[in-house]
Amino acid sequence: MKRKYITILKIIAIIISGFAMCHALIYFFDYFLNGALVDWFTMNYTFSSLTSDGQYVYDINWSAMKELFFQMLVCVTGLCIVTAKLYAARKVRASIADTGKMIYNYMNSEQGAADIFPQEYSEVSAQVVEIKANMQHTAQMLKDEAARKNDLIVYLAHDLKTPLTSIIGYLSLLDEIPDMPLEQREKYVKITREKALRLEALINEFFDITRYNLQQIVLEKETIDLNYMLIQMTDEFYPLLAAHGNTAELALEDGLTVSADSVKLARVFNNILKNAVAYSYPDTAIDVTAKKESDKIRITFSNQGKTIPPHKLTAIFEKFFRLDEARSTNTGGAGLGLAIAKEIVELHGGTISAVSENQKTTFTITLPS
Numbered sequence: 001m002k003r004k005y006i007t008i009l010k011i012i013a014i015i016i017s018g019f020a021m022c023h024a025l026i027y028f029f030d031y032f033l034n035g036a037l038v039d040w041f042t043m044n045y046t047f048s049s050l051t052s053d054g055q056y057v058y059d060i061n062w063s064a065m066k067e068l069f070f071q072m073l074v075c076v077t078g079l080c081i082v083t084a085k086l087y088a089a090r091k092v093r094a095s096i097a098d099t100g101k102m103i104y105n106y107m108n109s110e111q112g113a114a115d116i117f118p119q120e121y122s123e124v125s126a127q128v129v130e131i132k133a134n135m136q137h138t139a140q141m142l143k144d145e146a147a148r149k150n151d152l153i154v155y156l157a158h159d160l161k162t163p164l165t166s167i168i169g170y171l172s173l174l175d176e177i178p179d180m181p182l183e184q185r186e187k188y189v190k191i192t193r194e195k196a197l198r199l200e201a202l203i204n205e206f207f208d209i210t211r212y213n214l215q216q217i218v219l220e221k222e223t224i225d226l227n228y229m230l231i232q233m234t235d236e237f238y239p240l241l242a243a244h245g246n247t248a249e250l251a252l253e254d255g256l257t258v259s260a261d262s263v264k265l266a267r268v269f270n271n272i273l274k275n276a277v278a279y280s281y282p283d284t285a286i287d288v289t290a291k292k293e294s295d296k297i298r299i300t301f302s303n304q305g306k307t308i309p310p311h312k313l314t315a316i317f318e319k320f321f322r323l324d325e326a327r328s329t330n331t332g333g334a335g336l337g338l339a340i341a342k343e344i345v346e347l348h349g350g351t352i353s354a355v356s357e358n359q360k361t362t363f364t365i366t367l368p369s
Contacts, residue, residue: 103128141318160202163195170195219261219347226256226297230288233269237277245283246303248273253291258367264344268352269301271337272363276303279361292369296350299365308356316354317342 099121106116106128117125170192174185234241234248241248258265276286280303287302308316319339345352350367 099124107132144318160199163199163202166195167192167199219264221259221261224258224260224262224265226258226290226299227252227254229262229266230269230290230299233266233273234288237273240274240277241286244277244280246277246280247285249285249287251287251289256290256292256297258297258369260348260367261344265348268341268344268365269299271341272301272365275337276301276361276363279303280305281359293366295369296366297369299367300362302360302362304360307359308354308361313354313356317352 102116102121103124105111106113106125109116113125113129117128170188174180174188174192180188230250230252234250237248273286273288280286284304288300289302290297290299292298317338342352345365345367348367350365352363352365355362355364
């Protein structure tokens with residue numbers, strides 16, 4: 001409101017200044033130039049005629065006056081336009097500067113938008129509030145991601161010691177006791193192999209963590225027989241499924257094809273299926289379905305297992321997020337599998353989502369057909 005009054009006072013001041021300037025010019029020409037303005041006007045815009053009684057009568061030359069008025073109108077209009085543009089440009093610069101200062105103050109303080117932005121800046125303040133909220137949300141996500149990554153590296157570094165210590169210990173025993181009974185030797189060799197495999201898995205997790213931030217996923221698309229890919233993948237998973245007592249039940253619509261990168265898409269299915277096996281109840285079936293819906297192909301992976309809490313379900317596709325806080329051999333991982341799957345699916349123009357309720361979790365992938 002205060003700004004509004006100031007603007008009105010400025011306009012009034014400009015009008016008064018204009019009148020004062022005009023009178024000053026008339027006074028200057030008439031007084032200091034000894035009537036030069038009147039003489040010039042009389043000479044150019046009046047004419048005289050002789051009356052019957054022998055006197056001269058002066059009358060205005062309206063044709064010349066019309067031309068004068070037109071010229072004055074053009075000059076005044078041009079002057080007003082130039083003045084208005086200069087004034088508007090000055091106001092815009094001042095407004096931009098004021099807006100910039102207010103945005104800076106808001107972004108770098110804990111004050112509310114209403115405390116910094118006047119009422120006339122309500123639209124700007126609403127957008128800035130949204131931008132700041134998004135920035136804070138993104139910063140918090142990056143902070144949480146970095147914390148999860150750091151925690152994971154600490155856990156991995158600690159976990160590496162356990163299998164490595166066991167391997168060295170059992171190999172030392174085998175080396176120190178060459179005549180060890182065969183049955184005991186086989187037992188120690190088996191344990192050493194298991195520990196070595198666990199060590200390999202942990203090292204692979206380290207590689208996953210470093211490679212994820214360094215690699216750029218580039219797609220090499222081709223036409224893929226989706227049915228064949230899913231059948232082949234479930235066959236390859238048979239040893240892992242059997243070890244956990246699971247089976248894979250497929251329900252695939254005939255003739256499904258998709259334009260995609262076969263290697264990258266196989267990695268998506270691999271990550272999801274591995275996740276389904278890791279978190280499913282023993283001796284249960286994992287259902288895999290695929291069918292065409294309109295201009296999309298819908299693929300689902302469903303497993304029976306502990307229901308995922310809603311707050312964890314919303315974060316399941318975030319980098320370095322792990323469902324289980326305790327790191328076990330079966331479910332241990334860098335927390336990158338589903339994050340990578342999401343990135344690959346979205347690069348294909350598709351979507352990926354998860355639903356978990358009533359001890360059943362379903363991952364759904366849609367791809368352009």
